Amino acid sequence: MEQIGILLPRQTILEFAENVLKKEGIEVQILKVVENANAVVEAQEALAAGVRIIIARGLQATLIKENTNIPVVEMPVTIREIGMMILKAKRMLKKEHPLIGIVAFKNMFDSLDHLEELFDCGLRFYELKALEETRRKVSQAVADGVDLIIGGVKANQTAFEIGFPSLFIETGEESIRSALGLAIHMIDLAKMEKQNEAQIETLLDTSFSGIIKINAYKEIVTVNRVIEQLMGKPASEVVGFPIDKVIRGIDTEGIEGILRGSEELYSTSFSIGDQPLMVVGAPIQYDGHFSGAILTCHKMRGIERRDSEAAETKLASGYIASRNFNHILRQSPEMKRCMKLARSYAISKSPVMICGETGTEKEVFAEAVHNNSPQKGGPFLNVNCGSLSPQEQREVIFGVSEECRKGAWEIASYGTVLLQEVDKLSLETQYLLYKAVHDKQFWCNNSMVKRALPVRLMVTTSEELAMLLKNGLFREDLYFLLSSLKIELPPLRKTKEDIPRLIHLYLERFNAAYSRYVEISETALKAMEEYDWEGNLLQLEMFCERLILTAPRRRVEEGMVKNLLQELYPLIREQSGRIQPVLLKSPEAVRIAGLLDRYQGNRTMVAEELKISTTTLWRKMKRYGIGSKYEL
Structure with a gap:
């Protein structure tokens, strides 16, 4: 038995349905005549009884679809069936070319196209949006001069009350057979989908x-x-x-x-x-x-280790990488591109080179790559090569065998070694590093020993290694080993869209740290945005701390920012063989500063000399950041 319910508005249509079911050898769960007012309730009861699809027509189909979640197959009247009704109307009217009005819901019909030409009649369609419109639509059709109305139960009742000719829209076997076939097909598809879902669920749960x-x-x-x-x-x-x-x-x-x-x-x-x-x-x-x-x-499988080594090497000596990609502060499109690249490199076990100026988050990137790599469970050792002599470089990285002192390469077994300022490595240490990574040969007791230590290498540099290679200061083999998986971090001046967010972040942090409530004006913020920040995030962070600690007022203005920038980071130039700072770049600013010195800060006299108002002078002093000395 098919899980189908057929709800019909008239007994005559039900008899057609019984004939179709008998001919097709199909049994359905529910087949009954229902009133329009009871259609939704009957559909809900059918669903509770196990019916999965309802077959209905016209208003009843619309009501069920609007008020329930039950799938509904509609039974539109076919062109052939409409044609039979038109011929019946012509016989009733005994008129060669009658004008027939159809008052019904649009979903009652497949199509009304070309019927006038086929049956030599005039047709007017009066579409119902709601059952309450029936009386008005019938009256409109009568006023338009139609000879007969074809419609549903309500339209026929209205026409009968005013003594106007009408015919009921009969659904024949053709419509019922078509709707029944579609309903059975939908049930079959639902069964297939359920089987597919079960298979997919099994596949998901058995996947490694x-x-x-x-x-x-x-x-x-x-x-x-x-x-x-x-x-x-x-x-x-x-x-x-x-x-x-x-x-x-x-x-x-x-x-x-x-x-x-x-x-x-x-x-x-x-x-x-x-x-x-x-x-x-x-x-x-x-x-x-x-x-x-x-x-x-x-x-991602970590490198296999022996049980006896596992405990020793797991987070050896507290060497832990604590930061991840969510700790990277800059969020500009270029930085997101770098993060995407770093995530891809994390999958590999090959060396990674991170290039960038001071303060461009190179170490954070290195830790994030480690924490998303197969080496995550191992130690993370950070060695700054720039602070070590050539001999210290070799000892710190590879150890001192005579003293049984392990170097970073052994301590970081199953983990990662980060060599900062790799450009500062001596050529000898470069050679030892290349052999350790590429050839798995380890320097021990003044000789090379074949020893495969499971260590991943990451390096950082602020120099262009290609230039060092050209000048003979960097080994070619190590250069090509390192440069394949390369991340170029842009300086802050090339991602200026990051600056406002960073400023607010740092100011919020230091306000909280020092219990202060300093805010920054729009013009001061703009001045900081336009600055080049050669020290990148490090310089910006330290500048913001100084700003919070020494701000004389709760609101920082442009003048203070520019004044502090010139005080902390003056331009340097050589003049007459002497190196000296250049505090002011603008000729106008230099002149104003000179006059303020001459008149001992008397702004009225300086304004008279410049032939401007004291207000204009104040604004210029504020713009050039030359006011703190003169209590601006």
Whole structure:
């Protein structure tokens, strides 16, 4: 028996339906005549009885669709059936070319096209939007001069009351057979979909990889058991939530790229708990639109270690990388591109080179790469090569075998060594480093020993290594080993859109630290935005701290900012063989400062000399930042 309910408005249509079911050898769960007022209740009772699809027509179909979630197959009258009614009307009227009015809901008919030509009559269609419109539409049809009205129960009742000719819209076997076939097809499709869902669910739960499905709004739709185990939560606690709220530090920019269709080949890395994952993303595309994405998460295996070594090397001597990608302060498009690159490199075990000026977050990037890599569980050692002599470099990195003193390379076994200022390495240490990484040969007891230490190398530099290579100060083999996985971090002056947010972040931090309530004016903020900040985030952070500590008023104005910038970071030039700071760059500023010195800060006399008002002078002093000496 098919899980179908057929609800009909008249007994005659029910008899047609019984004939069709008998001929087709089909049994349905419910077949009955219902009143319009009871259609919704009857449909709800049918659903409770196990019916999965309702077949109905006209107003009843509309009411059921609007008031329930039950799938409805409508029974529109076919052209052939309409044609039979027109012929019947012509016989009733005994008129060659009658004008017939049809008063009905639009969903009652497949089409009314070309019927006038086919049956030599005039047709007027009076569409009902609601049952209450029936009397008005019938009156309108009569006023328009129609000879007969074809309609449903209400239209026929109204026409009968005024003594006007009418015919009921009969649904014949053809319409019923068509609707029944569609309903059975829909049930078959639903069964297939249910089977597919069961198969997919089995596939997800038996997969060794974690699988996350998200919709177009980045909300989690489903996760498999692997992800549940990693998160320590059942799917019910995460489904429906935005993925970036459930998995902290995930690359939301990359996911948005998948959903836009701009990321055809997408891979990245992130961690759930202590487990680093390599993630491959693919969009779900249907009918030309991207409706979501599938993220396949592969566990990244750490380097296999012996049980006796595991405890010794796990977070050796407290060498821990505590920062991740969410600790990177700059969020400009160029920095997001660098983060995307770094996430991709994290999957690899090859050396990574991070280039950038002082204060461009090189160390944060290195720690983030480590914390999203197979080496995450191991130590993270940070060595600054610039502060060491050539002999110290070799000893710190590779140890002193005579004294049984381990170097960073051994201590960081199963982890990462970060060499800062790699450009300062001596050529000898460069050679030893290349052999250790590429050839797995380790310097021990004044000779090279074959020893594969599971260590990942990362380096930072603020110099252009290609120039050092050209000048013979950097080894060619090491250069090519390091430069493949390279991240170029832009200076702050090239990502000026980051500056306002950083300023507010630092000011908020230092206001809280020193219990002060200093704010900055728009003009002062603009002056800081326009400054080049050669020391990048480090310089900006320290400047903001000084600003908070020494601000004489609660509101910092442009003059104080410019004055402090010139005081802390003066321009340097050589004049007559002497190096001296240049406090003022503008000729006008130099002249004003000179006059203020001459007249001992008397602004009235300076204004008279310059032939400007004291107010204009005050504004110029404020603009050039030359006011603090004269109590501006």
